[in-house]
Amino acid sequence: MKLLILILTALLDIVPSGDATLQQLQKRDSILIADQIRYGVTIEDVKAGEKIALPDFSAASNDTLTILGGWQLDTLVNGKAVRSRNAKAAARLLRKPFALKASIVLVPFEEGHYALPDVPVIRESDTLVFKGLEMDVKTMPVDTATFEIHDIKGQILYPVTFKELLPWIGGGLLAAAIIALAVWLIVRASKRKAEALKPKDPAYIVALRELDKYRSDKYWAPDKQKAFYSGITDALKFYMDERFGVDAPEMTTAELFDALKSDKDITPEMYSSLKELFERADFVKFAKHIASEQENAAALPLAVRFVTTTYQTDLEKETGGQEAADD
Numbered sequence: 001m002k003l004l005i006l007i008l009t010a011l012l013d014i015v016p017s018g019d020a021t022l023q024q025l026q027k028r029d030s031i032l033i034a035d036q037i038r039y040g041v042t043i044e045d046v047k048a049g050e051k052i053a054l055p056d057f058s059a060a061s062n063d064t065l066t067i068l069g070g071w072q073l074d075t076l077v078n079g080k081a082v083r084s085r086n087a088k089a090a091a092r093l094l095r096k097p098f099a100l101k102a103s104i105v106l107v108p109f110e111e112g113h114y115a116l117p118d119v120p121v122i123r124e125s126d127t128l129v130f131k132g133l134e135m136d137v138k139t140m141p142v143d144t145a146t147f148e149i150h151d152i153k154g155q156i157l158y159p160v161t162f163k164e165l166l167p168w169i170g171g172g173l174l175a176a177a178i179i180a181l182a183v184w185l186i187v188r189a190s191k192r193k194a195e196a197l198k199p200k201d202p203a204y205i206v207a208l209r210e211l212d213k214y215r216s217d218k219y220w221a222p223d224k225q226k227a228f229y230s231g232i233t234d235a236l237k238f239y240m241d242e243r244f245g246v247d248a249p250e251m252t253t254a255e256l257f258d259a260l261k262s263d264k265d266i267t268p269e270m271y272s273s274l275k276e277l278f279e280r281a282d283f284v285k286f287a288k289h290i291a292s293e294q295e296n297a298a299a300l301p302l303a304v305r306f307v308t309t310t311y312q313t314d315l316e317k318e319t320g321g322q323e324a325a326d327d
Helices: 087-093 162-197 203-214 222-244 253-260 268-286 293-326
Strands: 003-005 014-019 021-024 037-046 065-077 098-108 112-115 119-123 126-131 134-138
Touching: 037 065, 037 119, 203 222, 203 293, 222 253, 222 268, 222 293, 253 268, 268 293
Parallel strands: 003 112, 014 126
Antiparallel strands: 021 037, 037 098, 065 098, 112 134, 119 126
């Protein structure tokens, strides 16, 4: 081991003031090369406004023992550092004499025994001298007889836990749900657009298709007559709305036939028979009337005949108008 000593210039009026302090920033049972060591002193009974000068050790810094930065000062009250952000609170704490801790950070880069210098501090007219300490710096011991050089080990890979995967699984499920919803909305919008562009069946086709559902005489039973007459009249009202331009579904029987009275495409005989059918339907639906088999048998043919007759009349008008335009 070699002895490294830092020598300071002697100062006048020296007053011994105890030992300096040595503290490791990395807590170990020994000091190793490149460890950071805080070396300093504690000055007691300092009053606010008192002038204190510390030595300049920067010239002593070298490759063997390096000094990091300058002096760091901490004000201590009852052994604790004053670090209040409130200036008034800090000033209140410093009204009484306090302790001042001054330190620098040393970093040794060679193994050996170091005799650290005394720390002189000028305080008013006196020079306080804190006795320097000694420290031993060691390296990690290596057994050269059994030492073997090994390859650098790769990064240790730990197994992935379910807890770590859970956020990713949840995010994936959420993304899949959003994508599925977007696809469903696009398909739904496409279907609606296709339905809107698809040509609609003529009103008479729709009405005849609905009327065809009630051809069976099973609807003549007393407990099914209400559905029978409701289905027939609803199909006819839809056709009347489209063919004659009357709001048949929202009208009563009296209002409907009052609106159809002046239409020349409906013969008086057809008008009378159809009105009788609607009135009978009202009695069945609202007055619990039971229609006879003859009345039930005549209801559907009458409805079909009305649709086909008025449709043919409308078709003849369109054909005649077209021929006149061609002439």
